[in-house]
Amino acid sequence: xxxxxxFDAVVLGTGLIESIIASExxxxxxxxxxIDRNPYYGxxxxxxxxSAFIEWTIEHRDKRQTPLVxxxxxxxxxxxxxxxxxxxxxxxxxxxLSSSTKSPPDHASRLxxxxxxxxxxxxxLPEHSDITERLGRxxxxxxxxxxxxxxxxxxxxxxxxxxxxxxxxxEYVQFKGVERNYIVQNDIFExxxxxxxxxxxSESLGLVEKRxxxxxxxxxxxxxxxxxxxxGDCAEMSFAQFLESKFKLSGKLLHSVxxxxxxxxxxxxxxxxxxxxRVQKYAKSxxxxxxxxxxCAMYGGGSEIAQSFCRSCAVSGGTYILSEHVRSIESRDGxxxxxxxxxxxxxxxxxxxxxxxxxxxxxxxxxxAISRAICILDYPVFGEDTTAIxxxxxxxxxxxxxxxxxxxxxxxxxxxxxxxxxxGRLSDTRALLLRALTAVSGLRARPLFTALFxxxxxxxxxxxxxxLVYTAAPDSTLDFDSSVxxxxxxxxxxx
Numbered sequence: 001x002x003x004x005x006x007f008d009a010v011v012l013g014t015g016l017i018e019s020i021i022a023s024e025x026x027x028x029x030x031x032x033x034x035i036d037r038n039p040y041y042g043x044x045x046x047x048x049x050x051s052a053f054i055e056w057t058i059e060h061r062d063k064r065q066t067p068l069v070x071x072x073x074x075x076x077x078x079x080x081x082x083x084x085x086x087x088x089x090x091x092x093x094x095x096x097l098s099s100s101t102k103s104p105p106d107h108a109s110r111l112x113x114x115x116x117x118x119x120x121x122x123x124x125l126p127e128h129s130d131i132t133e134r135l136g137r138x139x140x141x142x143x144x145x146x147x148x149x150x151x152x153x154x155x156x157x158x159x160x161x162x163x164x165x166x167x168x169x170x171e172y173v174q175f176k177g178v179e180r181n182y183i184v185q186n187d188i189f190e191x192x193x194x195x196x197x198x199x200x201x202s203e204s205l206g207l208v209e210k211r212x213x214x215x216x217x218x219x220x221x222x223x224x225x226x227x228x229x230x231x232g233d234c235a236e237m238s239f240a241q242f243l244e245s246k247f248k249l250s251g252k253l254l255h256s257v258x259x260x261x262x263x264x265x266x267x268x269x270x271x272x273x274x275x276x277x278r279v280q281k282y283a284k285s286x287x288x289x290x291x292x293x294x295x296c297a298m299y300g301g302g303s304e305i306a307q308s309f310c311r312s313c314a315v316s317g318g319t320y321i322l323s324e325h326v327r328s329i330e331s332r333d334g335x336x337x338x339x340x341x342x343x344x345x346x347x348x349x350x351x352x353x354x355x356x357x358x359x360x361x362x363x364x365x366x367x368x369a370i371s372r373a374i375c376i377l378d379y380p381v382f383g384e385d386t387t388a389i390x391x392x393x394x395x396x397x398x399x400x401x402x403x404x405x406x407x408x409x410x411x412x413x414x415x416x417x418x419x420x421x422x423x424g425r426l427s428d429t430r431a432l433l434l435r436a437l438t439a440v441s442g443l444r445a446r447p448l449f450t451a452l453f454x455x456x457x458x459x460x461x462x463x464x465x466x467x468l469v470y471t472a473a474p475d476s477t478l479d480f481d482s483s484v485x486x487x488x489x490x491x492x493x494x495x
Contacts, residue, residue, distance in 0.1 A: 002321075003346040007033045009494065010341050010348060012326060013356030015043030016302045016480065017471045019309035020487035021354055021494075023167065026316035028495055033348060034313060039323045041307045043356055044455065044474050045150050047300030051142040053374075054111050056149075057085050057451070058118075062358045064365050065456050068426065071115065072450040073131055076375070076434055076441075083118040111139065138376070138449055144412040146300040147374060150455070150474035151402045151419045152483075153178055153294040153301075153389065156285035159484040160305070161295065172308035175295035176408050180388035183252070183260040187439045189390075190252060192260040194291055209253050216247045216257070220276050221283045231273060238268040239275025259391040263478050265398050265423055294479070296387045298408050302480070326359055329465060339465075352494055354469045357458035365456040370476050371429040373420040373452050375437050377445035380405045380416040389478060392436040397422050397429065399436040400478050415448070423476050426454040469493070 008030035011022045019041075022034045038060055040046055048056055057069045071083040112132055154160045154175070164170055181192040193205075193213070205213070219230075234242045240258055243249040249257060262278040264270045270278070285293040297304050314320060327342040338351040357363045382388050382403055390401035402419040404410035411417050420436050422429050433452060441447055457473050472486050 002033070002319075002343070002348050005033075005348050007031045007319075007348055007350045009033070009352045009354060010035065010339075010350040011354045012036075012359040013043045013471070014041045014306060014310060014322075015356060015471070015474075016045045016306040016309070017483050017487045017490075018043065018354065018356060019306040019313070020163070020484065021471070021490050022318055023309040023313040023316070024487070024491040025494065026313040026318040027167070029316075030495075032313060032318040033321070033350070034310065034318055035321050035324050035326065035343070037323065037325045037359070041310060041322070042149075042303030043306070044358075045148070045302030045306055047146050047148045047303035049142045050145040050147060050376075050449070051111060051139055053145075053147040053451070054115065057453075058114050062458075064363070065358055065458055066453050067365075067456070069451055069453040072447065072452075073134055074447065076437060076447050076450050083115045085115075085118045111135070134448070141412045144406075144409075145376070145417070146408075146410045147417070148301050148303065148419065149372075151301050151404075151421075152474070152480050153296050153402065153478060154480050155281055156288040156293060156295055158281065158285065158479060158481045159488075160480040163484055163488075164305075164308070167309070167312055169308045169312050172311055173305055174298040176298060176387055177290050177292040178294035178296050178387045178389055179292055180382060180386060181260055181293075182388060182390045183256050184390055184392045184436070184439055185252065185255065185394075187442075190256065192256050194286055194293060205253070212247055212249055213253060213257075216243070216249070217279075217283055219247075220279050231276060234272045237272045239264065239270040239272050240267050242272035242275065255393060259393050259398055263391070263400070265476065294389065296402075296404065296408050300410070302474070302483075305480070328361075329353055329468065331465060331467075339468075352469060354471065354490065354494075357460055357470050357473075360458075360460045360464060360468075360470075362461040362464060363458045364461065366459045367425075369423075369425050369454045369456040370421055370474075371424055371426045371433060371452070371454045373418075373433045373437055373450065375418045375420070375441065375447050375451075376411065376449040377416050377418060377441055378414075378448050379445040380414065381440060381443040381445050382416075384413065384416075390440070392420070392439060394432060394435065396432045397424070399432060400476065401436060401440070402478075403440070416445070421476060426452060 009025050009032050011018050011034045014036040022032050026032045069085045112135060183190050183192060243254055243257060258264045261282050262270060262275045282293045325344045330340045332338050332340050338349060339353050341348050341350060384405050385407045387407055388403040392399040392401060399420050399422045403416060405416045406413050418440055420433050460470060469490055475482055
């Protein structure tokens, strides 16, 4: 038990950002205490087995941040059983799922009973529903699923990979290349070329389109003074306007560059300079580890990477406690003396406190949110050994998607998991997410299990304790770089 012990920093939450901060502080010979109130690592980047994900839905999620989770068993239409696990947490009294004549294992039975209390208001469960058998078959392989709350990939030549190399934790985490990049418009899938050879070999691009794309890629990656001057003259343009006016891009070619390469969330979201920087990073990442721009972590993305930084922190002398709740944080007497942190099992003192805003008892959800979907399919539509990213583009918005299989140990053999996310509240984006999932599953697969939820940004109250350092939630970008940059900024502030 820790009691009245002094630390240079107490870090609350084991998400990727917090874990990088703890690792860097410990490496700088700072005495670090790293705490998570949950029994698992990863925070908002956590990764679960299937049964653990259902338990997170019911019990462990922060209901302020994730007020509602809808779970579909089977298809994603209105006829499929839907369980709405809401913020109030007041389950309905209904027939329990374990009443099936074929009894599942005890653990599965308990999950069935807990989920059955949240059946949607418009639905009922027959006493001998085959729902028990469907869930039972999935939960038989629960440990073969790696379900991520905030999936992301890493640029081959990006901030995360460079940091992993510099910190020396490459032996703790494994990656697989993301072999395919698709843009989906009007339910038509177009594969985005990943190299100059792919551009020339593409059958979906005409000769003129190939020349335009080659001219763009050569200009952006050249770093010449002429291009810098051109970009300077167009500083006030959006990236879309820049591509249209200076490189004569239009139609599907324009959309491919904006949404599938620069990863914009809307047509005019990016300025010309930001868009060019993203395309440049994409192009320069190709070739570092093969013919791909991105890497996908094995065993569960951000959570696995976060744990690697936690190991680095522990090697440097950091102290870890899971399942430990913070009762209060108060200023110590005297200016600059730091903080007193009251834990469930003792009290510690720290010069600095770094925390995920969810740990602030007075934190409130903001209007900003990311809507997310997780869909397990019964068939690997793009191949069993393939990892892919997709941009689903519709009039209602743009959905980022990640396709994973047993190749990254995300699912059992013969299945795949499809992640989809977009900015906005779930009440506004639900139909868009379901259309994106349907576009992919409609290729040849049937949904087995689907979850929809929103992750809302948390903000500390205006009268919160002065001097606490709050970290950012996972954003809607496809890659980890913004999280790494934010962590580096916090470390620079503290050292």
